[in-house]
Amino acid sequence: MARIADQRVALFAKIRLPRLIERYRPVLSRAGEVLWTLQAPYPVEVLRYTPEEYSRKKQELGIVRVASEEGIDLLAGLPTTTEANG
Secondary structure, rough: HHHHHHHHHHHHHHHHHHHHHHHHHHEEEEHHHHHHHHOOOOOOOOOOHHHHHHHHHHHOOHHHHHHHHHHHOOOOOOOOHHHOOO
């Protein structure tokens, strides 16, 4: 049984994982930038999407919808990029 599981993991790592990484690279990159900027002294789960992605995602069932309803917006009340630049 372990041998079958090992083969499945190896196949996933070889074929599926590289495709997933490539597909979600922009999202992963943005999340890394946010985590680096925050340097929070406690565990955080960052959900960072473009406005278009967020509008679409918060309509779906899942963590984005729950976070929209229950999460804390760390940037609430801060000026947007265009407001800050005049």
